[in-house]
Protein backbone atom coordinates (compact mmCIF):
# COMPACT_ATOMS: atom_id res chain seq x y z
CA UNK A 414 0.00 0.00 0.00
CA UNK A 415 2.81 2.42 0.89
CA UNK A 416 6.03 2.10 -1.07
CA UNK A 417 9.15 4.16 -0.53
CA UNK A 418 11.70 3.97 -3.28
CA UNK A 419 15.25 5.25 -2.86
CA UNK A 420 13.95 8.08 -0.68
CA UNK A 421 16.35 10.80 0.50
CA UNK A 422 16.07 13.87 2.66
CA UNK A 423 19.02 16.18 3.00
CA UNK A 424 18.53 19.27 5.18
CA UNK A 425 20.59 22.32 4.25
CA UNK A 426 21.08 24.84 1.50
CA UNK A 427 23.31 22.64 -0.72
CA UNK A 428 20.72 19.89 -0.73
CA UNK A 429 21.31 18.55 -4.26
CA UNK A 430 25.12 18.87 -4.12
CA UNK A 431 25.25 16.92 -0.85
CA UNK A 432 22.79 14.40 -2.24
CA UNK A 433 24.99 13.76 -5.30
CA UNK A 434 27.95 13.15 -3.03
CA UNK A 435 25.94 11.00 -0.62
CA UNK A 436 24.72 8.77 -3.42
CA UNK A 437 28.35 7.85 -4.16
CA UNK A 438 29.25 7.31 -0.50
CA UNK A 439 27.84 8.87 2.65
CA UNK A 440 29.86 12.02 3.46
CA UNK A 441 31.52 12.17 6.84
CA UNK A 442 30.56 14.66 9.53
CA UNK A 443 33.36 17.07 8.49
CA UNK A 444 32.00 17.41 4.95
CA UNK A 445 28.44 17.74 6.21
CA UNK A 446 29.53 20.46 8.62
CA UNK A 447 31.25 22.34 5.81
CA UNK A 448 28.03 22.25 3.75
CA UNK A 449 25.95 22.90 6.89
CA UNK A 450 23.94 19.86 5.85
CA UNK A 451 22.31 16.98 7.70
CA UNK A 452 21.24 13.75 6.07
CA UNK A 453 17.83 12.97 7.56
CA UNK A 454 16.96 9.92 5.46
CA UNK A 455 19.39 8.10 3.17
CA UNK A 456 18.00 5.98 0.36
CA UNK A 457 15.06 4.42 2.21
CA UNK A 458 13.49 1.44 0.49
CA UNK A 459 10.38 0.09 2.15
CA UNK A 460 6.90 -1.18 1.56
CA UNK A 461 4.05 -1.37 4.02
CA UNK A 462 1.19 -3.76 3.28
CA UNK A 463 -2.55 -3.11 3.62
CA UNK A 464 -3.53 -3.28 7.28
CA UNK A 465 0.04 -3.76 8.43
CA UNK A 466 1.36 -2.13 11.60
CA UNK A 467 4.96 -1.17 10.98
CA UNK A 468 7.09 0.33 13.73
CA UNK A 469 10.08 2.52 13.00
CA UNK A 470 12.70 2.32 15.71
CA UNK A 471 16.06 3.95 16.18
CA UNK A 472 18.01 6.25 18.44
CA UNK A 473 17.33 9.94 18.67
CA UNK A 474 18.33 11.62 15.40
CA UNK A 475 18.31 8.41 13.36
CA UNK A 476 15.67 9.80 10.97
CA UNK A 477 12.41 8.25 12.21
CA UNK A 478 10.32 11.43 12.25
CA UNK A 479 11.81 12.60 8.97
CA UNK A 480 10.89 9.31 7.31
CA UNK A 481 7.30 9.41 8.53
CA UNK A 482 6.89 13.06 7.50
CA UNK A 483 8.06 12.23 3.99
CA UNK A 484 5.17 9.78 3.64
CA UNK A 485 2.54 12.54 3.68
CA UNK A 486 4.93 15.19 2.36
CA UNK A 487 4.98 17.28 5.48
CA UNK A 488 8.59 17.28 4.30
CA UNK A 489 9.56 17.35 0.63
CA UNK A 490 12.06 14.62 -0.24
CA UNK A 491 15.37 15.57 -1.84
CA UNK A 492 14.98 12.53 -4.12
CA UNK A 493 13.01 9.33 -4.47
CA UNK A 494 9.42 8.24 -4.65
CA UNK A 495 6.54 7.70 -2.24
CA UNK A 496 3.71 5.63 -3.68
CA UNK A 497 0.34 5.11 -2.07
CA UNK A 498 -1.63 2.39 -3.81
CA UNK A 499 0.65 2.85 -6.80
CA UNK A 500 0.17 6.63 -7.05
CA UNK A 501 3.35 8.69 -6.78
CA UNK A 502 2.39 11.35 -4.27
CA UNK A 503 5.52 13.42 -4.96
CA UNK A 504 3.89 14.35 -8.27
CA UNK A 505 0.67 15.62 -6.68
CA UNK A 506 -0.21 19.31 -6.84
CA UNK A 507 -1.25 21.19 -3.68
CA UNK A 508 -4.97 20.56 -4.04
CA UNK A 509 -4.62 16.82 -4.61
CA UNK A 510 -2.12 16.60 -1.74
CA UNK A 511 -4.51 18.39 0.65
CA UNK A 512 -7.25 16.01 -0.43
CA UNK A 513 -5.02 12.98 0.14
CA UNK A 514 -4.06 14.19 3.62
CA UNK A 515 -7.59 14.98 4.68
CA UNK A 516 -9.22 11.81 3.38
CA UNK A 517 -6.67 9.02 3.37
CA UNK A 518 -4.04 9.78 5.99
CA UNK A 519 -4.53 10.43 9.72
CA UNK A 520 -1.62 11.63 11.82
CA UNK A 521 -1.00 11.50 15.57
CA UNK A 522 1.95 13.31 17.14
CA UNK A 523 3.56 13.18 20.55
CA UNK A 524 2.02 16.54 21.39
CA UNK A 525 -1.60 16.29 20.41
CA UNK A 526 -2.17 19.93 19.38
CA UNK A 527 -5.79 19.88 20.49
CA UNK A 528 -7.74 23.11 20.55
CA UNK A 529 -8.49 24.36 24.02
CA UNK A 530 -11.57 26.47 23.36
CA UNK A 531 -13.39 23.65 21.55
CA UNK A 532 -15.21 20.83 23.30
CA UNK A 533 -13.64 17.37 23.16
CA UNK A 534 -16.31 16.33 20.63
CA UNK A 535 -15.61 19.34 18.40
CA UNK A 536 -11.89 18.58 18.49
CA UNK A 537 -12.55 15.07 17.22
CA UNK A 538 -15.04 16.33 14.63
CA UNK A 539 -12.76 19.07 13.32
CA UNK A 540 -11.42 17.19 10.26
CA UNK A 541 -15.04 16.48 9.29
CA UNK A 542 -16.07 20.10 9.80
CA UNK A 543 -13.24 21.15 7.49
CA UNK A 544 -14.62 18.73 4.89
CA UNK A 545 -18.07 20.27 5.21
CA UNK A 546 -19.82 17.34 6.93
CA UNK A 547 -23.13 18.42 8.55
CA UNK A 548 -23.10 19.08 12.31
CA UNK A 549 -25.27 16.18 13.51
CA UNK A 550 -23.48 13.71 11.32
CA UNK A 551 -20.01 14.79 12.44
CA UNK A 552 -21.03 14.91 16.09
CA UNK A 553 -22.43 11.38 15.91
CA UNK A 554 -19.22 10.20 14.30
CA UNK A 555 -17.13 11.98 16.98
CA UNK A 556 -19.14 10.31 19.78
CA UNK A 557 -18.72 6.94 18.13
CA UNK A 558 -14.95 7.47 17.93
CA UNK A 559 -14.73 8.69 21.50
CA UNK A 560 -16.42 5.43 22.53
CA UNK A 561 -13.88 3.51 20.42
CA UNK A 562 -10.97 5.05 22.34
CA UNK A 563 -12.59 4.55 25.75
CA UNK A 564 -13.90 8.08 26.32
CA UNK A 565 -17.64 7.43 26.12
CA UNK A 566 -19.77 10.35 27.26
CA UNK A 567 -16.91 12.86 27.60
CA UNK A 568 -17.66 14.78 24.39
CA UNK A 569 -19.00 17.91 26.09
CA UNK A 570 -15.95 18.34 28.30
CA UNK A 571 -12.89 20.49 27.74
CA UNK A 572 -9.55 19.16 26.60
CA UNK A 573 -7.65 20.83 29.41
CA UNK A 574 -9.61 18.82 32.00
CA UNK A 575 -8.19 15.58 30.60
CA UNK A 576 -5.01 13.75 31.62
CA UNK A 577 -2.16 13.40 29.09
CA UNK A 578 -3.21 9.84 28.28
CA UNK A 579 -6.81 10.88 27.69
CA UNK A 580 -5.72 13.78 25.50
CA UNK A 581 -3.69 11.35 23.42
CA UNK A 582 -6.84 9.23 22.96
CA UNK A 583 -8.68 12.33 21.74
CA UNK A 584 -5.82 12.94 19.27
CA UNK A 585 -6.19 9.36 18.04
CA UNK A 586 -9.96 9.70 17.70
CA UNK A 587 -9.45 12.90 15.71
CA UNK A 588 -6.94 11.17 13.41
CA UNK A 589 -9.55 8.46 12.77
CA UNK A 590 -12.42 10.90 12.18
CA UNK A 591 -12.18 10.96 8.40
CA UNK A 592 -11.80 7.16 8.35
CA UNK A 593 -8.37 7.26 6.69
CA UNK A 594 -6.77 4.06 5.38
CA UNK A 595 -3.39 5.13 6.71
CA UNK A 596 -2.34 6.18 10.19
CA UNK A 597 1.00 7.89 10.76
CA UNK A 598 1.90 7.98 14.43
CA UNK A 599 5.00 9.79 15.66
CA UNK A 600 5.87 8.76 19.22
CA UNK A 601 2.21 9.08 20.27
CA UNK A 602 2.67 7.54 23.71
CA UNK A 603 6.24 8.55 24.51
CA UNK A 604 5.43 11.43 26.84
CA UNK A 605 3.18 9.28 29.04
CA UNK A 606 3.92 7.45 32.30
CA UNK A 607 4.87 3.80 31.75
CA UNK A 608 1.64 2.39 33.19
CA UNK A 609 -0.59 4.69 31.16
CA UNK A 610 1.56 4.02 28.11
CA UNK A 611 1.07 0.30 28.58
CA UNK A 612 -2.72 0.75 28.87
CA UNK A 613 -2.84 2.88 25.76
CA UNK A 614 -0.74 0.37 23.83
CA UNK A 615 -3.16 -2.39 24.83
CA UNK A 616 -6.11 -0.35 23.78
CA UNK A 617 -4.46 0.73 20.57
CA UNK A 618 -3.63 -2.88 19.68
CA UNK A 619 -7.29 -3.86 20.12
CA UNK A 620 -8.45 -0.89 18.08
CA UNK A 621 -5.86 -1.59 15.44
CA UNK A 622 -6.86 -5.26 15.15
CA UNK A 623 -10.44 -4.10 14.76
CA UNK A 624 -9.88 -1.31 12.23
CA UNK A 625 -6.91 -2.77 10.32
CA UNK A 626 -5.56 0.60 9.25
CA UNK A 627 -2.19 0.59 7.53
CA UNK A 628 -0.07 2.10 10.28
CA UNK A 629 3.44 3.52 10.45
CA UNK A 630 4.29 4.02 14.11
CA UNK A 631 7.48 5.75 15.24
CA UNK A 632 8.93 4.85 18.59
CA UNK A 633 12.33 4.86 20.26
CA UNK A 634 11.02 2.26 22.71
CA UNK A 635 11.97 -1.24 21.57
CA UNK A 636 9.55 -2.90 23.96
CA UNK A 637 6.69 -0.82 22.60
CA UNK A 638 7.66 -1.73 19.03
CA UNK A 639 7.88 -5.40 19.90
CA UNK A 640 4.50 -5.37 21.60
CA UNK A 641 2.51 -3.79 18.84
CA UNK A 642 4.31 -4.28 15.51
CA UNK A 643 3.75 -6.76 12.72
CA UNK A 644 7.18 -5.74 11.41
CA UNK A 645 9.80 -3.35 12.62
CA UNK A 646 12.31 -1.13 10.84
CA UNK A 647 15.54 -0.18 12.56
CA UNK A 648 17.16 3.08 11.44
CA UNK A 649 20.65 4.32 12.03
CA UNK A 650 21.97 7.71 10.89
CA UNK A 651 19.25 8.03 8.24
CA UNK A 652 19.66 4.53 6.87
CA UNK A 653 17.37 1.57 7.28
CA UNK A 654 19.59 -1.14 8.72
CA UNK A 655 17.03 -3.93 8.98
CA UNK A 656 13.37 -4.64 8.31
CA UNK A 657 11.67 -7.74 9.67
CA UNK A 658 9.39 -9.19 12.27
CA UNK A 659 10.48 -8.47 15.84
CA UNK A 660 11.54 -12.12 16.12
CA UNK A 661 13.69 -11.89 12.97
CA UNK A 662 15.55 -8.88 14.35
CA UNK A 663 16.18 -10.77 17.56
CA UNK A 664 17.13 -14.09 15.98
CA UNK A 665 18.85 -12.91 12.80
CA UNK A 666 20.20 -9.41 13.39
CA UNK A 667 21.61 -8.02 10.12
CA UNK A 668 24.76 -6.80 11.84
CA UNK A 669 26.38 -6.15 15.16
CA UNK A 670 24.60 -2.81 15.54
CA UNK A 671 21.18 -4.49 15.33
CA UNK A 672 22.31 -7.16 17.79
CA UNK A 673 23.50 -4.50 20.22
CA UNK A 674 20.31 -2.47 19.78
CA UNK A 675 18.27 -5.58 20.52
CA UNK A 676 20.57 -6.37 23.43
CA UNK A 677 19.00 -3.51 25.32
CA UNK A 678 15.84 -5.55 25.69
CA UNK A 679 16.84 -9.13 25.01
CA UNK A 680 18.84 -10.92 27.70
CA UNK A 681 20.19 -13.33 25.06
CA UNK A 682 22.29 -10.50 23.65
CA UNK A 683 22.94 -8.74 26.91
CA UNK A 684 26.39 -10.18 27.49
CA UNK A 685 27.47 -8.77 24.11
CA UNK A 686 26.00 -5.39 24.92
CA UNK A 687 28.17 -2.37 24.31
CA UNK A 688 27.03 1.23 24.62
CA UNK A 689 25.28 2.63 21.57
CA UNK A 690 25.88 6.23 20.62
CA UNK A 691 23.48 8.38 22.62
CA UNK A 692 22.51 10.36 19.58
CA UNK A 693 23.07 9.81 15.89
CA UNK A 694 24.67 12.57 13.80
CA UNK A 695 25.82 14.27 17.00
Ligand SMILES: Nc1ncnc2c1ncn2[C@@H]1O[C@H](COP(=O)(O)OP(=O)(O)OP(=O)(O)O)[C@@H](O)[C@H]1O
Pocket residue numbers: 424425451452453471472473474475476477478479480633693694
Ligand atom coordinates in the same frame (compact mmCIF):
# COMPACT_ATOMS: atom_id res chain seq x y z
N1 LIG B 1 14.20 20.81 9.82
C1 LIG B 1 15.41 20.29 10.01
N2 LIG B 1 16.51 21.00 9.67
C2 LIG B 1 17.75 20.48 9.82
N3 LIG B 1 17.99 19.25 10.32
C3 LIG B 1 16.94 18.51 10.68
C4 LIG B 1 15.60 18.99 10.55
N4 LIG B 1 14.75 18.02 10.99
C5 LIG B 1 15.53 16.99 11.38
N5 LIG B 1 16.84 17.28 11.20
C6 LIG B 1 17.98 16.41 11.48
O1 LIG B 1 17.79 15.19 10.77
C7 LIG B 1 18.23 14.09 11.57
C8 LIG B 1 17.07 13.14 11.76
O2 LIG B 1 16.10 13.77 12.61
P1 LIG B 1 14.75 13.08 13.04
O3 LIG B 1 13.98 14.09 13.84
O4 LIG B 1 14.09 12.48 11.87
O5 LIG B 1 15.26 11.91 14.00
P2 LIG B 1 14.43 11.00 15.00
O6 LIG B 1 14.99 9.63 14.85
O7 LIG B 1 12.97 11.18 14.77
O8 LIG B 1 14.85 11.61 16.41
P3 LIG B 1 14.00 11.78 17.76
O9 LIG B 1 13.80 10.39 18.30
O10 LIG B 1 14.91 12.62 18.63
O11 LIG B 1 12.71 12.48 17.39
C9 LIG B 1 18.75 14.68 12.86
O12 LIG B 1 20.12 14.83 12.78
C10 LIG B 1 18.07 16.01 12.94
O13 LIG B 1 18.84 16.94 13.69
